[in-house]
Amino acid sequence: MRFGRWRKLIEVSEKREKHRNSLSGTSPPSPSLEGLILASPARVPPSPSRFSMSPKIDRIGSVHLNMNDAARATQNFSPSQKLGEGGFGTVYKARLQDGQIVAIKLAKKAHYEALRSEFESEVELLATINHRNLVKLLGFVDKGDDCLIITEYVANGTLREHLDGRRGDHLDFNQRLEVSIDVAHGLTYLHLYAEKQIIHRDVKSSNILLTERMRAKLTDFGFARLGNLNSDDKHASAKVKGTMGYLDPEYMKNHHLTPKVDVYSFGVLLLEILTGRRPLEPKRPATEMVTVRWAFTKYSEGSIKEMVDPLMNEVVDTSVLEKMFDLAFQCVAPTGADRPDMNLVVEHLWGIRSDYIRSRTKD
Structure with missing residues (x-):
């Protein structure tokens, strides 16, 4: 691999991206969309359109x-x-x-x-x-x-650092929701709109970087693999790659790699964002060690508010929380066929955002 080869690849990629943008009418988002994420949803600029590309920073x-x-x-x-x-x-x-x-x-x-x-x-x-x-x-x-x-360089550390409180104030619900939407946008692009379908295989809170304006960026593509956008066939992978706690059990069992592997990891991530807990908590009682199982049990019991990260320090409408948890459990369904595609996940999150804004304006 040398620069000459990749420079040519990059130039072709940029020309194709410009052509796609001209056809779809998309353009880099206005900087005015990226205001600070504040406590009031009425003043929070939403995560941009699902088709928005990166600003041309360099x-x-x-x-x-x-x-x-x-x-x-x-x-x-x-x-x-x-x-x-x-x-x-x-x-x-x-x-x-x-x-x-x-x-x-x-x-x-x-x-x-x-x-x-x-x-x-x-x-x-x-x-x-x-x-x-x-x-x-x-x-x-x-x-x-x-x-x-x-x-x-993304200046504001990882999502996990913020959830742990190592970056100052803890994230409020609005910030957590916007981060979720940002990551879902990135994965939707990889699965549906990239030049070739890409499966990340290592979606986790420590691989999500936050900007100073609290926008999220997915990083670390070392485990990523090309998928097959034009076929429903599953792709066999000799070695399962990923991080324990986020790994799709179906993928670990049959080694068949599909975009639903990322969907499962995103579901685990949603639970992590909502509860503040890591996917695996070995120091907790046996019934609480695996966050997905613990959360599902609590959800089945109707104990939704007990699941929310106590460090969030915000009262959120129960119906909004219920929809967010429900989406997370759809994403971590045991079989990939029962999980939504990432573009549908984005649609669900947009709906949750609308519900959240309406609930806040009633207060």
Whole structure:
């Protein structure tokens, strides 16, 4: 893999994206849509149209670095610049010579060869996607044992950090709902509107980054695979990839990869957003260790308010909560055939948003 090959791929992808936009009448969203997410839904700009693409922040492939440049930009890959760990390697905050802030993902040196397929997969897929709720590729290095992926920097940490309260104030319901819609938009794009269908395979709260304006972006495409948009056939995958707690049980059993794998993970994510609990809670009593099972039991008992994250510190209409939990359980249905497609999930979430706004205006 070299820059020449991917630059050509990127240029073709951009031309096709412009052509699709001209046909559909879509255009990059106005910055005015991205106001701060405040407590009152009447003042919250909704997540943009399902067809909205990313703002043109920088041309894909525009950042060219070698390892020496990357070392300088990250203070020699200092722990103080570390942002997190991904499937491919460690992610660092980097300041380039022109002052631009980017994120650099460095392969784990002891596992270069084992990780090479993940590196190539992530670069290839990131080079072809362009959506405001997906982290944008800016460049990469693939030379000898040096493997770097350079992406846009998303300043406000991960969703999991916010749910844990490690980023200041806890998220209110409005913010949680908007994050859910943003992620659903990103997955809908991958499944239905990308150049080729893409299945992410690692949807989880630590792979969702939040901007300073609290918009969500899905990241870490190391486990992503191409699907088949024009066929209902299931795709066999030699190795099941993903994170325990978010993994689709049907996929783990039969190794058949379909977009419904992401739908299941999104359902787990919705429960995580609503309850604040991680998918697996080993320190809790046996009946509460698996959040999906615990939540379903509580839901069946009608104990909906007991399920809500106590740190949310907001009273939300019970009917709104019920619809949100119901959607989550539809997504985690035991079989993929019983789960909604992501575009229908988006429609449901839009309806829940409308119900939430109406409930608040009555107060």
